[in-house]
Amino acid sequence: MTSAHASVKKRRMSRLAMKEALAGYLYIAPLVLGLSLFYILPALASLYISLTDWNGFTSMNWIGLDNYANLFSDDRFVRSLRNTFVYTIIVVPIAISIATVLAVMLNQRIRGVTVYRLIYFLPVVTMPVAVAMIWKWLYHSEYGLINQVLGAVGLPTPMWLLDQRFTLLSIALVGIWSVFGNYTVILLAGLQSISSTYYEAAELDGAGTIRKFFHVTLPLLTPSLFFVLVISLINTLQVFDLVFMMARDSNMIEASRTLVYSVWENAFQFTRMGYASAQAWILFILIMIITIIQMIGQKKWVHYQ
Amino acid sequence: MALSPMRKIILHAVLILGVAVVATPFFWMISTSLKTFVESIRVPPTLWPETLNWGNYAEVFRSMNFGVYYKNTIIVTVAKTVGQLMLCSLAAYAFARLKFPLKNFLFLMVLSVLMVPSQVVLIPKFALMRAFDWINTYWAIIVPGVFSAFGTFLLRQFFLTIPGELEEAAKIDGCSIFRIFWNIFLPLSGPALVSLSIFTILASWNDFLWPLVVTTTDDMRLLSIGIASFQGEYRTNYPLLMAASVMATLPILLVFVVLQRYFIEGITLSGIKA
Numbered sequence: 001m002t003s004a005h006a007s008v009k010k011r012r013m014s015r016l017a018m019k020e021a022l023a024g025y026l027y028i029a030p031l032v033l034g035l036s037l038f039y040i041l042p043a044l045a046s047l048y049i050s051l052t053d054w055n056g057f058t059s060m061n062w063i064g065l066d067n068y069a070n071l072f073s074d075d076r077f078v079r080s081l082r083n084t085f086v087y088t089i090i091v092v093p094i095a096i097s098i099a100t101v102l103a104v105m106l107n108q109r110i111r112g113v114t115v116y117r118l119i120y121f122l123p124v125v126t127m128p129v130a131v132a133m134i135w136k137w138l139y140h141s142e143y144g145l146i147n148q149v150l151g152a153v154g155l156p157t158p159m160w161l162l163d164q165r166f167t168l169l170s171i172a173l174v175g176i177w178s179v180f181g182n183y184t185v186i187l188l189a190g191l192q193s194i195s196s197t198y199y200e201a202a203e204l205d206g207a208g209t210i211r212k213f214f215h216v217t218l219p220l221l222t223p224s225l226f227f228v229l230v231i232s233l234i235n236t237l238q239v240f241d242l243v244f245m246m247a248r249d250s251n252m253i254e255a256s257r258t259l260v261y262s263v264w265e266n267a268f269q270f271t272r273m274g275y276a277s278a279q280a281w282i283l284f285i286l287i288m289i290i291t292i293i294q295m296i297g298q299k300k301w302v303h304y305q
Numbered sequence: 306m307a308l309s310p311m312r313k314i315i316l317h318a319v320l321i322l323g324v325a326v327v328a329t330p331f332f333w334m335i336s337t338s339l340k341t342f343v344e345s346i347r348v349p350p351t352l353w354p355e356t357l358n359w360g361n362y363a364e365v366f367r368s369m370n371f372g373v374y375y376k377n378t379i380i381v382t383v384a385k386t387v388g389q390l391m392l393c394s395l396a397a398y399a400f401a402r403l404k405f406p407l408k409n410f411l412f413l414m415v416l417s418v419l420m421v422p423s424q425v426v427l428i429p430k431f432a433l434m435r436a437f438d439w440i441n442t443y444w445a446i447i448v449p450g451v452f453s454a455f456g457t458f459l460l461r462q463f464f465l466t467i468p469g470e471l472e473e474a475a476k477i478d479g480c481s482i483f484r485i486f487w488n489i490f491l492p493l494s495g496p497a498l499v500s501l502s503i504f505t506i507l508a509s510w511n512d513f514l515w516p517l518v519v520t521t522t523d524d525m526r527l528l529s530i531g532i533a534s535f536q537g538e539y540r541t542n543y544p545l546l547m548a549a550s551v552m553a554t555l556p557i558l559l560v561f562v563v564l565q566r567y568f569i570e571g572i573t574l575s576g577i578k579a
Contacts, residue, residue: 017404019482020403020404020405020482021403021404021405021406022405023399023403023482023483024399024403024404024405024408025399025405027395027396027398027399027403027486028395028396028399028400028411030392030395030396030452031392031393031395031396031415031452031457032396032411032414032415034392034448034449034451034452035414035415035418035452035454036414037433038426038430038433038448038449038452039418039421039426039449039452039454040414040417040418041429042425042426042428042429042430042433043421043425043426043429045429045432046425046426046427046428046429049428049429056432098323101319102319102320102323105316105319105320106320108308108316109308110308110313110316110317112317112320116320116323116324117569118562118565119323119324119327119328120323120324120327121561121565121569122327122331122558122561123327123330125507125511125557125558125561126511126554126558127510127511127528127529127532127550127553127554127557128511128513128529129511129513129529129532129533129553130334130529130532130550130553130554131330133532133536133546133547133549133550134330134331134333134334134547134550135330137333137334137337137543137546137547138330138333140543142346142348143345143346143348143350143543145329145333145350148348148349148350152349177326177327177330181327185569234422238422238423238424240424240513240514241513241514244513244533245533245536249536249537249540260424260514263424263427264424264427264514264517264518267427267428267431268518273428273432276428277428280422280424280425280427280428281425283422283424283425284421284422284425287422288420
């Protein structure tokens, strides 16, 4: 009697479980199929295309690693790699430093924190194409606001975007302007999660503001800093919009072509799809290596609460 | 630990300097957009236009299909946002709350998409659009964008925080799985859904590389592409270019300012910006 009852119950349970599993598959099916079709399969296809001489129209011929071998004797590509690194090395440390200082300041007991935070965030959510337009105008060598101000106070007025020594630097400054607010918000959230007991303990030990910053704030902020470092490197290595807008029509692209620009250019200007795919994979591998190095390196400097 | 007045003044001074650095380009964009061309290249420049020349805004609509770009951008943004909300919330609910074989494997598969830079899939995705004959259609701009691994991850994290008692009670009452999702989980997830919406709206509104690749005709352009091509034709007429920039950015900035609370919560929840 009891065993019959149990088995009925078990069968009912398993029917429910079956129903639940079916619903689960049904609910995830559109997403999983879509991601497979538009992301996962294309990622694999791109690896394959990078091993062919495909031009986007005629049939693909397998050429093994030729594309990859050619990359490093291609001056343009090597320069685009160099430009990408230079851009990243300018943007990432400066943006994170500014963000850290601002976040620490916003974490004090002062008025207007939400207003400051909102204003700093505006560039982050502004269309990059429009940001590039605004800065092109600010950088204008004759009529731009920057040179008008510099000229008025008797300082040198460089050509900015039009001087190939400064093109990449000028774009990088815009890159910093566009992202520091994002890092400020993330770091501020990190600071706010630091328990006040740490500060109270430090105060009991007689630590001043500076000591508290270096011995409490900074170590406990390292998880957020680590996170910001990882995403900022990933995003900065993929810079495209600003370069496209600020250097393309003025023939300054040689001084500022980045990796993603090179991918776009090879694929959609020169129809060298195989070659462009190889460059995209170099970017992917680069990002993976840098991220893995950071994951390993973090053990040395990141402290968790 | 109250701050001394001197300390407060220094703090505000630095923070306001930051505000000036952020605000000046926006101010200059708006100021220039209302100047005549002649006034825009005056040396020394006028800080604010002598007379407000609103004609630049009308001129933008006359000299390019700005209305069409607007319409396209709004259609694409709305479609992508609605699509993501539906697909991601359903999938996120299943990943967070339902039991089924291979769940963890499938979720890892979804997460793996987050690792791949979008440029890696750019070329095959473009080839796929061409095979579907979707180039220069809304389909190409919208459809690949409604499947979001990030959105699924974000909503799953949120659904995991909802206590299980409500669900258990509903199950005992014989509520169907879909009704639990629809009547219990969605109403409780307002903030997370709004925060995903803002991420999607912004990313979609500001997107450039993908629409650049899949559209070639003027009538399919989005605002970002329209402005980029406008630059080529009117490269020195900055009042016009600034008027176009104001119109392309201001509406979305207003949306952001109104909803920013949720957005910043979303950043803290997920730690990621799309």
